[in-house]
Amino acid sequence: MALPPELSRLSASAEPFKPSCDVVSAESLPPVSQDTNGDFARLGYVPAVCVIVSTAAATMYSGILISRLCRAVPDAVIFGDIGDAALGRRGRWLSYAVIYATDATRCIILHLAATQALQAAVARPDIPLLVYGLVVAGAALVFAQIRSLSELGWFLSAGTLAQLVALALIAWGLLAAPAPEARTRLVVGGGAGALAPALIAVMNIIFAFGGQFAFVEIITAMRRPREFPAAVGASTPLMAALYLLLGAIGYWSRGEDSPELIIFGMGTGPAARAAAAAILLQALAQYLVNLNVWTHNILTLVARRRAGLSSAGRSLCDVRTACDHARAPWAVASAGVVAYSCAVAVALPFFSTLVGLVTSVTYLTCAYTLPAWFTLLLVPEMPRGERALCKYGLIPLSLLLSVAGFCASAADLVYNLGGRPA
Numbered sequence: 001m002a003l004p005p006e007l008s009r010l011s012a013s014a015e016p017f018k019p020s021c022d023v024v025s026a027e028s029l030p031p032v033s034q035d036t037n038g039d040f041a042r043l044g045y046v047p048a049v050c051v052i053v054s055t056a057a058a059t060m061y062s063g064i065l066i067s068r069l070c071r072a073v074p075d076a077v078i079f080g081d082i083g084d085a086a087l088g089r090r091g092r093w094l095s096y097a098v099i100y101a102t103d104a105t106r107c108i109i110l111h112l113a114a115t116q117a118l119q120a121a122v123a124r125p126d127i128p129l130l131v132y133g134l135v136v137a138g139a140a141l142v143f144a145q146i147r148s149l150s151e152l153g154w155f156l157s158a159g160t161l162a163q164l165v166a167l168a169l170i171a172w173g174l175l176a177a178p179a180p181e182a183r184t185r186l187v188v189g190g191g192a193g194a195l196a197p198a199l200i201a202v203m204n205i206i207f208a209f210g211g212q213f214a215f216v217e218i219i220t221a222m223r224r225p226r227e228f229p230a231a232v233g234a235s236t237p238l239m240a241a242l243y244l245l246l247g248a249i250g251y252w253s254r255g256e257d258s259p260e261l262i263i264f265g266m267g268t269g270p271a272a273r274a275a276a277a278a279i280l281l282q283a284l285a286q287y288l289v290n291l292n293v294w295t296h297n298i299l300t301l302v303a304r305r306r307a308g309l310s311s312a313g314r315s316l317c318d319v320r321t322a323c324d325h326a327r328a329p330w331a332v333a334s335a336g337v338v339a340y341s342c343a344v345a346v347a348l349p350f351f352s353t354l355v356g357l358v359t360s361v362t363y364l365t366c367a368y369t370l371p372a373w374f375t376l377l378l379v380p381e382m383p384r385g386e387r388a389l390c391k392y393g394l395i396p397l398s399l400l401l402s403v404a405g406f407c408a409s410a411a412d413l414v415y416n417l418g419g420r421p422a
Contacts, residue, residue, distance in 0.1 A: 036208070036243050037250020038352065041258040042201035044188040048247060051205050056240035058368065059209045063232030065371040066215040070225060072378040078297065079216045079366070086374040096301070098370060102213040102362040103294040107337055109354055110290060111136060112345035114283035120276035123268040130346050137342040139284060144291050144334040147323050152288060159285025166278035167246055173266050173275070174253035182255030199408035202401070203356035208243060209236070210359065212367035214293055295334045299325045350416045353409055360405030368398040
């Protein structure tokens with residue numbers, strides 16, 4: 001959900017929060033939504049619905065918390081500035097570690113999503129995955145040199161539309177040709193052996209809603225930042241409805257044997273390949289947004305360090321948007337991001353496992369733990385009941401889920417590397 005400040009200029013006549021609402025929706029309809037049926041298969045109908053609905057509610061509340069933080073620290077440019085206001089140097093570097101780890105790993109996941117979508121669209125399994133990965137890397141690197149995402153607005157809009165087309169094609173294919181012996185359950189049991197897959201499914205769902213790592217950039221881009229909670233409130237229910245619909249249809253159609261990514265369970269017919277091509281377009285659009293923001297953040301930190309700026313002197317740094325960076329450093333930094341994203345994506349092509357690891361290590365912390373903690377420190381007027389909710393509910397629960405999700409995802413990664421097919 002990352003949005004560089006220049007994106008706010010896409011339409012001067014638009015409603016104050018509409019560009020943000022569009023970006024929130026686009027960035028939260030990632031290719032991982034094609035795995036929602038797999039999450040239903042790991043959890044069952046009832047737990048999957050409960051997790052999606054509760055995560056949607058938590059996402060909207062997280063948007064409220066981060067909006068409050070931006071009002072409490074009005075000169076914040078990046079989330080590290082809020083961490084600095086809350087805990088000083090320690091808070092700033094804690095924020096950097098969590099948020100930028102999220103930026104870095106999200107690029108890997110989106111590169112893998114685009115690579116697998118290209119593989120499904122071409123439908124040539126004899127071609128090595130590395131070749132597909134390099135094609136995606138080349139396309140991403142070329143478009144990444146357009147530093148102002150407003151100039152790529154048409155591509156980002158096409159990506160969002162393509163995702164909706166993909167969802168429609170997938171739903172139609174699943175409804176038209178269900179597996180004759182598909183088995184479904186209200187609640188998936190199975191004892192301890194089902195716990196790890198269930199936790200990975202929960203991590204996948206949290207990741208699907210997770211864009212809080214860039215909420216600060218979106219808020220600072222808005223003409224009326226106070227409208228940001230309305231943007232999240234307008235887009236999140238739509239995302240939840242789409243996840244629920246696709247997940248339920250996919251689980252009903254394919255049952256417990258649902259593939260990790262549903263597109264690979266639709267065969268190689270024209271509709272399946274068209275859906276894969278649409279997913280590729282959306283994945284590339286999201287990849288470009290995240291690549292732009294991560295490159296911008298890397299170069300901003302370098303510029304601040306070269307200027308010798310402390311947190312208090314950060315306003316003296318003239319770098320605020322991606323367009324403020326010189327072309328040569330931008331090309332080098334973006335090439336580095338694309339290179340490591342491609343390398344890791346091809347070496348570890350285990351989509352759900354990578355999503356689970358990233359969510360447990362970074363997403364939960366940046367989406368819930370840090371915003372709740374910093375709000376307790378920076379917003380003293382928070383109602384007592386809400387303070388108790390953050391202190392004794394949101395923070396410990398997010399930490400507990402992080403530990404549990406990491407253990408489950410790490411074990412699954414070891415299992416994958418031991419020879420289970422990706």
